[in-house]
Amino acid sequence: xxxxxxxxxxxxxxxxxxxxxxxxxxxxxxxxxxxxxxxxxxxxxxxxxxxxxxxxxxxxxxxxxxxxxxxxxxxxxxxxxxxxxxxxxxxxxxxxxxxxxxxxxxxxxxxxxxxxxxxxxxxxxxxxxxxxxxxxxxxxxxxxxxxxxxxxxxxxxxxxxxxxxxxxxxxxxxxxxxxxxxxxxxxxxxxxxxxxxxxxxxxxxxxxxxxxxxxxxxxxxxxxxxxxxxxxxxxxxxxxxxxxxxxxxxxxxxxxxxxxxxxxxxxxxxxxxxxxxxxxxxxxxxxxxxxxxxxxxxxxxxxxxxxxxxxxxxxxxxxxxxxxxxxxxxxx
Numbered sequence: 001x002x003x004x005x006x007x008x009x010x011x012x013x014x015x016x017x018x019x020x021x022x023x024x025x026x027x028x029x030x031x032x033x034x035x036x037x038x039x040x041x042x043x044x045x046x047x048x049x050x051x052x053x054x055x056x057x058x059x060x061x062x063x064x065x066x067x068x069x070x071x072x073x074x075x076x077x078x079x080x081x082x083x084x085x086x087x088x089x090x091x092x093x094x095x096x097x098x099x100x101x102x103x104x105x106x107x108x109x110x111x112x113x114x115x116x117x118x119x120x121x122x123x124x125x126x127x128x129x130x131x132x133x134x135x136x137x138x139x140x141x142x143x144x145x146x147x148x149x150x151x152x153x154x155x156x157x158x159x160x161x162x163x164x165x166x167x168x169x170x171x172x173x174x175x176x177x178x179x180x181x182x183x184x185x186x187x188x189x190x191x192x193x194x195x196x197x198x199x200x201x202x203x204x205x206x207x208x209x210x211x212x213x214x215x216x217x218x219x220x221x222x223x224x225x226x227x228x229x230x231x232x233x234x235x236x237x238x239x240x241x242x243x244x245x246x247x248x249x250x251x252x253x254x255x256x257x258x259x260x261x262x263x264x265x266x267x268x269x270x271x272x273x274x275x276x277x278x279x280x281x282x283x284x285x286x287x288x289x290x291x292x293x294x295x296x297x298x299x300x301x302x303x304x305x306x307x308x309x310x311x312x313x314x315x316x317x318x319x320x321x322x323x324x325x326x327x328x329x330x331x332x
Contacts (some may be wrong), residue, residue, distance in 0.1 A: 005184075006152040007103070008076045008292040012145075012168075012175055013064025013159030014137040015082035015106075016116040017089040017188050019095055020128075020277065020316055021056040022122035028129055030293050033151035035123060036276075038130040038192050040164075046133040049119050058089075059316050060096035061118055062137070063191060064159035066278045070307055072101045072284025073323045079103040079149050081175075083140040083168075089115035090136070096318075106144050109136050126273035126312065138165035142174050150175055151182035155214070155288065160191030163199050183247040187214035189284060190221040200225060207241050214244045214291075216284050222247050246301075248283050254305060256287075265301040268330075278317025282307040286327070299331055306330050 028035050031049070041049065050056075060069075065114045068078040080097055084090035086108040097104045116137035140162070150156055156179035162168045179186050188203075190196060196203065203225060206212060216237070217232055222245075226234035231289060239245045239257040248254045253266040286307035290300030310321045 003154050005076065005154045007079045007149065007154070009068065009071060009155045009157050010079040010081065010149050010153035011064035011068050011157040011159065012081045012140070012162065012172055013118055014062045014095050014134065014162050015065065015084045016060075016062040016118050016132065016137060017058055017093055018061035018118045018120055018277070018317065019050065019053070019056045019058050020120045020122060020275075021053040021245055023054065023123055023129075024274060025123055027052070028121060028123060031130075033121070034127050035129050036127045038132060038194070041119075041131050041133050043133060043135075044303050046117065046119060046131070049131055050172060053119060053121065057315065058092065058317060060093045061278070061317050062116075062159075063161055063189065063281050064157060065097060066281035066286070067099070067157065067285045068102050069100050069318050070282045070323060071289050073319050074285065074289040074303075074327065075324055076289050076305075079153060081106050081140070081144065081146060081149070082142060083109065083136050084115045085109045085113060085136040087114050089117060103149070105146065106140075109139060109166055112136065113139060122275050122277070122315065126276050128275060128277040128279075134165065137162070138168055140168040140171050142171040145171050145175050145178070147178045150178045151184070153184060154292065155177075155185045156185045157284075157288065158187055158189070159201075160195045163195060163202065176206075180211065185213040187216065187288065188212045189216040189280070190225060191242055193220050193224045194222060197223040207238070212242055214246065215242045216248075216280070218248045218250070218280060246287060248280055248304075248308070254283065254301050256301055258297055262299050263297045265298060268305045270309050270313055273312050275315045276312050277315075278311045279308045280321065281317055282311040286323075302331060303327050
């Protein structure tokens, strides 16, 4: 039976504007950065690093928001909850998300921290090194959680990055309570190994309590969560506790394990990797869109792979190609 919920997915995540610039490996080394990683920075460091960057492009980002942008492009009904400030970047973020057809009604902050921004250095091999100033995004208060929207969405999708600040962590815990109380599913993306280092015990406890219906991870994250060096051992350990586990493996494709049944797909072929920013976000978009359409797990994984392929062939995390047409060409 078709869902009667207003939204396929409501997501809670960091509301961030990405500032993306090309960079040589020498700059990464000079700044003492770990290529391909994400780190948190303060306002002063954001100002200093921005001055060291080359010409940049500004576009709305944020992991969960990127996922919703991809889902909206695939024709799904989405809503976002996240905090911006009443400033220029906040207006850019709000306009961009709404223009894509995503419902976004979280009131902006009138004072205090500015809108978050992520300074992204993209090296010639397409790897992105992210430096994130959380600003207003980590001030998402429980009072800003629209419980009616959560209760009227098939899936609540939570971004691991936002688990770090205590204020937003409490808001997300409340959102989980609302979703579970309304009989909705909860999906969680681990986001980054450093988040697991800080909050792994929290995540393991939530998993043991059966609060996550779908868990997204990559190879590094699943091993960190399971505290296992061997990939297969890590997958087996976590899959035994989660109804649906989805793990992306870059050029090795992706796997999903549901009720003990394992499904694998290969990565979609691509000539040139331009920028890996948002690859995991768009994979989740394709997978969740497939879930909303009632597709098989194999087709959901393939939709994720197609969306990831499209995003790494361009600069930035918001698709510039027709995702719906690309999926149709691949799967019909």
